[in-house]
Amino acid sequence: MPELPEVETIRAQLAPRLTGRTITAVAVTDPLLVAPADVDEFCSALIGRAVRRVRRRGKYLLLEFDSGAVLALHLRMTGRVHWRAGPPSDGAERFLRAVFGFDDGSSVTFGDARRFGRAWMIPAGTGLREYWRGRVGDEPLEDGFTARRLAELMRGRRVAIKTALLNQALVAGLGNMYVDEALFAAHVHPLRPAGELSEREYRALQRGIRDRLRVAIAAGGASIDTYRDGLGERGQMQAQLRVHLHEGDPCPRCGTIIAKSVVGQRGTYWCPACQPDPTGAAVPVGSRRPRRVREGVSG
DNA sequence: ATTTTCCCCTGCCGGC
């Protein structure tokens, strides 16, 4: 599903193609996309706007116009944003919800099978810092996101570290997949109370988060299911996932069988040996396998 | 205040 690396991949592809372009046509075929806003008002607010910058905040994709207004898009589960040099041909987007046309003839479609995705117009003059406050937290790839800062964000929280990292108001952009991967990288069990990691573990986790996000961005995101990048292509990160979706496979580090359960209503994958259980339960004897690295997985 | 639960929505998959 689209998380920070997937949205960042799309952003990077749209930026050079849309910057300076003016929107000449908008069609919203699914009113739920812009709800509770009025479709006609949403469309007319976009016509004639020139794109100044294409940005990202957490999992939000942002088209910033020279008027100061901002179009925010969120892909949620199955949303797709697809740029084309020309208009989309009929049926090009199976679950089409909106089309944006630009002055050079190019187009951007928003497709979304599950219809969880949303679009908002943020009026000019809105202070974005204030706008995101309380809902969208730290950008994990920015300089301020240090191990100390991560520890501060988690301080006093008793919820599972997995749940806390999924909370967008704390750290923005992490989803189910990259949280599993980051916790594995840091040797931290997903059920550990968020505020009770050691200094060393916060450090490892901060590094793990950044490392996995950077690797994923370099790979163009993960196309496990429906994700496609801004040009309709698949990402390559799925081949580098170490634990997520790997239930029953050997851990790429130690060979122990990867476990799965539900944490925070989400399917959660971890290595029972590399990420020791907070209750101290022993790793079952016989679950170890000879050290072996899966194909396509770098240790 | 923080934490937990439920719900939104629909394609897809496994089981019968």
Next chain:
DNA sequence: TGCCGGCAGGGGAAAA
């Protein structure tokens, strides 16, 4: 073969 229940999970609202 076809029907159907259950699953997937980002995020927000309501409930605890």
